[in-house]
């Protein structure tokens with residue numbers, strides 16, 4: 275059975291994440307009545323003619339009744355943007371926020387106290403529909419609103435739900451920011467290749483292809499990451515020597531834990 279048509283949406287902020295999500299939703303067949311609020315016209319140029327673009331919340335057409343309002347501005351913009359959207363907070367409208375840190379309670383207060391809110395955390399592979407999003411539904415969200423949000427998040431990759439909102443902070447640290455750590459890996463591998471005398475172009479290609487190829491292998495495999503690592507590590511071989519450095523107690527395992535703790539703490543600081 276084919277899925278019902280998507281209802282019109284209102285997207286607030288069409289930057290890196292908002293734009294990536296919009297691209298996925300357009301593939302699902304988003305109605306052209308969809309409104310995108312984005313002050314930076316260049317950010318929406320790729321979607322010209324497929325959605326209605328306005329530069330500010332004040333310019334949202336009067337009477338427009340979206341089923342879902344996606345909040346994809348920076349968390350710091352919430353105190354400006356959310357009160358201006360309070361008049362749209364009705365039981366039949368679900369707010370789907372991807373803002374780091376901003377809590378359901380804090381957003382609800384800015385939206386007038388009666389909003390139905392889902393707090394979600396996607397990541398940038400959403401641009402290739404390979405994202406991973408974890409979502410949490412706040413009070414009053416209906417089964418239909420949750421199903422619509424699940425469909426929207428499923429259009430940009432995998433979606434998972436948690437009941438405890440506090441878990442979204444470590445999710446933000448692990449999968450929300452996670453792509454940055456992987457890209458950093460490509461950067462430092464390239465630098466290490468250069469340090470061993472490899473030509474710059476080759477160092478760059480090697481690092482990118484190794485990270486991208488390993489990600490694709492992991493994505494296609496049912497084996498644990500640890501087993502895929504072992505598959506590379508010949509006894510008494512070269513990889514074993516490298517891993518003896520990287521897996522030292524104070525090295526990657528401890529550093530990653532510290533990094534995730536720092537990002538989780540920052541997510542909690544952004545709360546409100």
Ligand SMILES: NC(=O)C1=CN([C@@H]2O[C@H](COP(=O)(O)OP(=O)(O)OC[C@H]3O[C@@H](n4cnc5c(N)ncnc54)[C@H](OP(=O)(O)O)[C@@H]3O)[C@@H](O)[C@H]2O)C=CC1
Nearest residue numbers: 286287289290291311312314346347348349372373374396
């Ligand atoms: N980037 C990522 O990997 C992820 C980001 N997020 C979350 O997504 C949100 C957006 O992040 P990201 O896409 O990286 O940021 P961007 O800065 O790329 O996008 C935010 C966009 O919102 C626009 N904007 C600013 N004020 C308003 C307003 N009042 N109404 C409508 N649009 C407005 C900005 O315009 P201008 O630049 O002109 O100010 C900008 O284009 C953040 O809350 C972040 O925490 C979540 C998961 C991953």
Ligand SMILES: O=C(O)[C@@H]1CCC=N1
Nearest residue numbers: 374446447450451452
């Ligand atoms: O760095 C940030 O705050 C956002 C949230 C996760 C990824 N980017």
